[in-house]
Amino acid sequence: MRASSWAVAGIIVQVGQVNCGHSGHRLSRWNKLIANTLNRTRPFGEQGPALWDFWESVLFHEGNVDQLERELLEVVLYALPHDDEVARRAAKRYTKLTNMMWKKVYEMSQHRWQRELSFARSMAQQPGKQYSHDSPVHIAMVASVGNPPFGRKALATIRSALFFARQRLLRFHLIVDKAGEEDLRRAISRLEPWLRARATFRFIQTKSLQHVWDKIRSVVPESCVNYTSIYGSAGWLRMFPHDVLKGSSVRIVIWPDAGDFIFLGDPADMVFTHMNFRNGQVAATPLPHVLELQMFDLIEMRKINWTAMVKKQLHEGMAQWDKFCYLGEGETFNRMTQQDETKHLFGLPQQTMTSTWAHVPYGSIPGDGLVDIWARPGTTIGNLYRNRSLGSPFTFSQVWHTRLDPGVESFASLRIHCPSFLQEYAYRIMENMKPNTDHLRVAQTMYEIVLSSQ
Numbered sequence: 001m002r003a004s005s006w007a008v009a010g011i012i013v014q015v016g017q018v019n020c021g022h023s024g025h026r027l028s029r030w031n032k033l034i035a036n037t038l039n040r041t042r043p044f045g046e047q048g049p050a051l052w053d054f055w056e057s058v059l060f061h062e063g064n065v066d067q068l069e070r071e072l073l074e075v076v077l078y079a080l081p082h083d084d085e086v087a088r089r090a091a092k093r094y095t096k097l098t099n100m101m102w103k104k105v106y107e108m109s110q111h112r113w114q115r116e117l118s119f120a121r122s123m124a125q126q127p128g129k130q131y132s133h134d135s136p137v138h139i140a141m142v143a144s145v146g147n148p149p150f151g152r153k154a155l156a157t158i159r160s161a162l163f164f165a166r167q168r169l170l171r172f173h174l175i176v177d178k179a180g181e182e183d184l185r186r187a188i189s190r191l192e193p194w195l196r197a198r199a200t201f202r203f204i205q206t207k208s209l210q211h212v213w214d215k216i217r218s219v220v221p222e223s224c225v226n227y228t229s230i231y232g233s234a235g236w237l238r239m240f241p242h243d244v245l246k247g248s249s250v251r252i253v254i255w256p257d258a259g260d261f262i263f264l265g266d267p268a269d270m271v272f273t274h275m276n277f278r279n280g281q282v283a284a285t286p287l288p289h290v291l292e293l294q295m296f297d298l299i300e301m302r303k304i305n306w307t308a309m310v311k312k313q314l315h316e317g318m319a320q321w322d323k324f325c326y327l328g329e330g331e332t333f334n335r336m337t338q339q340d341e342t343k344h345l346f347g348l349p350q351q352t353m354t355s356t357w358a359h360v361p362y363g364s365i366p367g368d369g370l371v372d373i374w375a376r377p378g379t380t381i382g383n384l385y386r387n388r389s390l391g392s393p394f395t396f397s398q399v400w401h402t403r404l405d406p407g408v409e410s411f412a413s414l415r416i417h418c419p420s421f422l423q424e425y426a427y428r429i430m431e432n433m434k435p436n437t438d439h440l441r442v443a444q445t446m447y448e449i450v451l452s453s454q
Contacts, residue, residue, distance in 0.1 A: 067406050070097045074403070077396040078373055091396055098402045108410035116163060116412075120194040136171035136200070137267045138250045140241060141258040144180025145206055145234040151176070151184030153259035158188070160263040162195040163412065167268040170199035173245060173253070175237060177206050204244070206234065212243045219311045220328065224318065227325035235329045238294070239310055242301040255294045261358070264414055270295060273353050281347040282306070289358035290337055291330035309342055359416055361405040372400040 073094040077087060139161060143154040154174070161170055176184055181203050188201060206213075216225065216236045225233045237244055238255050245253065252274050254267055273284060274297065282300040286293060313335045317324045324331050336342040343349065374396040407417030 066097055066100070070094060070101070071406070073097070074374075074399055077399050087396070091398070094399065095402075098404075101404060102402070105404065105408060105410055109412060112410050112412045117194070119166070136169040137165070137271050138171050138173065138245075138253040139267060140173040140238075140244065140253050140255050141175065142234045142237055143174040143258050144176045144184050146177070147179065149179045149183035150259065151180055151182075152187045154184060155187040155191075156259050157256055157261050157263070158199075159191065159195065161267050162191070162198045164263050164266045165198045165268065166266055170267060172199055172201045173204060173250075174201060175204045175206060175209070175234065175244070181205070206237075209237065209244060211246070212237060212240050215240060215243060215307060219307060220314060221318075224314070224325035224328050227328060239329050239332065240307070241296045242298040242306070245298060251297060251299050253296050253298060255296065257292050261292050264412065265357075270353070270357060276347075276352045278344075278347050278350070278352070280304075280344055281352065282345050284347060284353040285333065285337065286353045286355045286358040287337065287348075287351060288355070289360050290334045291327065292360065293358045294333065295353060304345075309336070309345070313339060313342060359414070361407060361414075361417065372397060374399045 073090050076090045077094060141154065141157065144151040158172060174181075174184060184203075188196070216233075216239070220236060225236060241253055241255060252271055254270055256263075274295070277284070277297060277300075280300075282297050282304065284295045310332060314324075314328070314332045317331055317335050321331075337346050337348055346352070405414075405417060407415045409415060
């Protein structure tokens with residue numbers, strides 16, 4: 001995702017000092033949250049000396065008390081059993097706050113959609129203002145290979161790029177198999193005509209890339225190519241974009257994760273960063289999110305022995321970590337940006353493509369936001385363990401299904417969200433406890449803090 005750098009949230013406030021320009025009512029609620037947390041959680045600080053070092057450092061304040069309350073309630077609903085009265089009250093309050101959040105997101109999204117539609121109509125009515133086919137922005141991806149087809153998922157990336165494309169025509173190079181092409185064509189046919197008019201689409205069958213597969217198998221051991229069925233072997237194609245697009249006149253190509261990467265800015269702006277490429281540079285990626293997005297200079301790639309460099313970093317990575325091949329091509333890219341002998345290929349240590357082009361909102365919850373901790377009792381995440389006796393397998397799963405990253409303002413805008421101090425503090429307390437020790441007491445205390453601060 002792209003987020004404007006000015007939108008990075010987080011005013012650093014020393015504990016006990018709140019110098020924010022918010023209304024008196026909200027500031028009063030914020031002060032109450034701080035004071036009540038200090039007073040009510042002090043006994044838990046004895047669980048580990050690091051807790052109070054953490055408490056006395058800094059806290060991040062986004063100025064949204066409803067958001068802070070929602071984050072705190074997520075902690076409560078994680079730790080309490082589903083039949084607890086406090087938990088039921090917390091769930092009711094959480095649902096109310098979440099519904100308010102979704103309503104605002106939908107309203108903002110509708111406003112942005114209407115604004116973009118008006119722009120498209122004005123462009124269509126002005127002769128000479130239509131998109132030029134002379135210098136399109138090239139975007140390639142493994143769009144749908146394997147079963148079940150995931151063309152409709154890839155459409156999320158395609159649609160987002162189309163929505164923000166205002167300067168130049170987009171040219172998509174979509175790697176598919178037979179079923180994947182059928183699925184993706186159906187999905188693209190449902191796009192609004194004014195969005196479809198912003199791009200052309202080229203479908204590349206995997207069977208036509210035998211020369212690339214031959215190279216992959218000469219570099220990557222078969223055990224690594226087929227290491228997991230979750231991500232499949234087609235991902236290795238992105239390691240050799242200059243071979244995938246061999247014979248074309250394409251020089252600069254953007255290669256995102258299909259479906260997982262969402263554009264929140266005009267792809268043409270990304271291509272402009274090529275002007276900052278240094279001597280010997282062949283690629284760029286927004287650190288630290290190397291796996292999600294790359295941009296390649298295909299002409300420069302063909303001038304170097306890229307294949308030998310990939311092979312060396314891959315085999316060294318496999319020798320150092322037995323799980324390296326789980327995300328083999330991604331880990332190889334990651335390693336190449338870190339090693340002295342290859343990081344210059346990405347323009348490093350100076351960064352060409354800013355980090356604003358990719359943000360992964362894992363969420364400040366155990367499991368990096370990838371595990372439904374509210375519906376999986378007994379799951380161990382670090383030292384944090386939820387007792388199986390604390391509820392049914394479906395305890396408060398509405399949190400998982402309705403939770404939205406707090407940085408989402410609309411479906412077309414995102415600010416970088418810094419987790420609240422209170423949420424981090426609550427999880428830190430529970431992580432430092434022995435398994436199942438006082439988790440209920442922590443959760444009940446956190447909920448009482450919320451109630452007393454309203």
